[in-house]
Amino acid sequence: MGLEDKVKEIIVDKLGVNAEQVTPEASFIEDLGADSLDTVELVMAFEEEFGAEIPDSDAEKLTTVGAVNDYLKEKGFDA
Amino acid sequence: MARLTGKTALVTGAARGIGQAIALTLAKEGADVAVCDVERDWLKETEDGITAQGRNALACAADVTQADQVNAAVKTVVDEFGRIDILVNNAGITRDTFLVRMSDSDWDDVLNVNLRGTFLFTRAVTRPMMRAKSGTIVNIASIIGVIGNAGQANYAASKAGVIALTRSTAKELASRNIRANAVAPGFIQTKMTEALSPEVQQQMMQAIPMARFGTPQDVANVVLFLAGDESAFVTGQVINICGGMVTA
Secondary structure (H helix, E strand, C coil): CCHHHHHHHHHHHHHCCCHHHCCCCCECCCCCCCCHHHHHHHHHHHHHHHCCCCCHHHHCCCCEHHHHHHHHHHCCCCC | CCCCCCCEEEEECCCCHHHHHHHHHHHHCCCEEEEEECCCHHHHHHHHHHHHCCCCEEEEECCCCCHHHHHHHHHHHHHHHCCCCEEEECCCCCCCCCHHHCCHHHHHHHHHHHHHHHHHHHHHHHHHHHHHCCEEEEEECCCHHHHCCCCCHHHHHHHHHHHHHHHHHHHHHHHHCEEEEEEEECCECCHHHHCCCHHHHHHHHHCCCCCCCECHHHHHHHHHHHHCHHHCCCCCCEEEECCCCCCC
């Protein structure tokens, strides 16, 4: 499973949304119904899945699905 | 049916006193109870009391001031019991002395066990409770954290901190169906209060309208209420258990 699919799977699982809603442009809070605690949980789930450490200063920029994909690729976590 | 059937609990500082009474009361009401204290050997009596109720007991040694030991204890409980429904942060110490003679370590030791310890355990159970979308946390504060006391500035500050931590935990985790409340015991007969001089004890007695000291069971009964589903809409609250010593 590629990175983007893995990210999508985590988002679907954590936020209880449909996979079709998880587009690169989708904003976690505005489009996917996440609250601020959900976004923290998501970051923790990404950290766990990819063995990454995502500092808060980076995490606050990860507001959309695409931003997460780009960030993880940039950090070399592409599967 | 018992009030906590099918639930699992973790009680810190459960070797004796209030913590022991809480652990045994939760077990009596049907919960499987993990108990934690500094030395595993100290927990034997509490452990036996839990199994005597026909419940599962799990004893683990942990210094509540050490994150790695706290995290390991919580992991052990989750691994063994499958989840943690109820956390009771009870571990606490006193180093009573007047401010003018209070050492840095008198201050640090009390803040570390009472406040940092409560934070560390709360943080450690947050993830499993969030995942379960359910949980209750009961913190043992103190009436001294509400009204202050001469000779207990460190203890009072730590317990006031526990109250503020409780309220914040409640607000932060309410959307995840996790509740956090505190109890504030007044003068309860335990090894901790036995250490006070007869004069201080006499003074305390005069301030208690019910004219008796509390028992660990008096505290455990309120913790039981806050731990179970009967208090389902109660979160972020502090209940004084003090025989009327403080009424607001």
